[in-house]
Amino acid sequence: MLRYGLPAAGAFSVMHIFLPPHPGPVSAAAFFDANIGLVLIAGLITAIPTWYVTAYLFGLWTGKKLVLPVPEILGHASAEAESHPPRFRTIIGLLLLPLVLIFINTGLNTLASSGALSGTVRNEQWFQVLRTIGETPVALLIAVLVAVFVLGARRGKDAGAIEKLLESSLGPVCSVILITGAGGMFGGVLRASGIGAALADVLGNLGIPLILAGFLIAAILRIAQGSATVALTTTAGLIAPAVATAGLTGMQIAALVIAVAAGSVVVSHVNDSGFWLVGRFFGMDVKTTLRTWTVMETLIGVMGFAIAAVLFLLGGVAG
Numbered sequence: 001m002l003r004y005g006l007p008a009a010g011a012f013s014v015m016h017i018f019l020p021p022h023p024g025p026v027s028a029a030a031f032f033d034a035n036i037g038l039v040l041i042a043g044l045i046t047a048i049p050t051w052y053v054t055a056y057l058f059g060l061w062t063g064k065k066l067v068l069p070v071p072e073i074l075g076h077a078s079a080e081a082e083s084h085p086p087r088f089r090t091i092i093g094l095l096l097l098p099l100v101l102i103f104i105n106t107g108l109n110t111l112a113s114s115g116a117l118s119g120t121v122r123n124e125q126w127f128q129v130l131r132t133i134g135e136t137p138v139a140l141l142i143a144v145l146v147a148v149f150v151l152g153a154r155r156g157k158d159a160g161a162i163e164k165l166l167e168s169s170l171g172p173v174c175s176v177i178l179i180t181g182a183g184g185m186f187g188g189v190l191r192a193s194g195i196g197a198a199l200a201d202v203l204g205n206l207g208i209p210l211i212l213a214g215f216l217i218a219a220i221l222r223i224a225q226g227s228a229t230v231a232l233t234t235t236a237g238l239i240a241p242a243v244a245t246a247g248l249t250g251m252q253i254a255a256l257v258i259a260v261a262a263g264s265v266v267v268s269h270v271n272d273s274g275f276w277l278v279g280r281f282f283g284m285d286v287k288t289t290l291r292t293w294t295v296m297e298t299l300i301g302v303m304g305f306a307i308a309a310v311l312f313l314l315g316g317v318a319g
Helices: 002-018 023-032 036-065 079-083 088-114 125-133 136-151 159-192 195-203 210-225 228-245 250-263 273-281 286-318
Strands: none
Touching (some): 002 036, 002 228, 125 136, 228 250
16 A cells, blocks of 8 residues: 555655645745746756655555555455456546646636736636636536546446445545544644744744755744645745845745745644545554654655755856
8 A cells, every 4th residue: 555655645745845836836936036937947856856765765665564455445346347447548537637627727826916917817707717617626526527427427327326336435535534624623723823923933033044944944834833835835934035135046046945845844743634634545543654654754855955955056056
């Protein structure tokens, strides 16, 4: 389970943290007035080797040490599925459908917030429709409905069989949804308590290099309140004035975005909804999740920061 699951989960985590159009790096780039193209380049340079070492190789190594059974939520092999499987391109298309819709929504929101689109365009009906169908719940619902038709009705399954399949899917995912919501709520309570602002005040003047300060502040905020996006955006807002007056090159600013993003991913633990999502989906207890997911997230952050620091130094030399 871990041999395949950790590299897959690590890929999603790396993409979410380091690469636009995900909200964290986009927000940090806006705070720092960074070139989004350079951020994308720096993110790719960071993300690919970081995933290979900290998710793929770590997943292979961990999978040999901890052999977990495939959880029931992933279903069981059936003779029908083996004898009459859907086409590979059909499955890939169904998997990509919600991602494409969400990507369209994120791209349109990014263009709108950056001022690249006029107010007239933003008020157009087609613009609002595309944004609506790209909202995560709507996009996932559309994907479910399309899958029901393509894999069910179109393949000759009657309404009763489809209804039974949908009902049987609710039980396994309910515990994941409830536990994930509880973890997110815990992080939300901590954020509402003002711990982020308090830590920002304490850590505002560390007297260390700017890129290291950004990484450390983001890491501490992440550990304290759980949300990577909140940690990233809070840190970016805190150090943005220093970035504006530091006289950095475009690549150095992009590397700074990646460094702050790296800090925001470390030490995912019980106040992070992602911790519970991965743990419950993989069928792991808290101890095993700490040994696997938490370690992997920390490795992603540390290696990502190391690469960002190298890019920062090279950007200064080139500048």
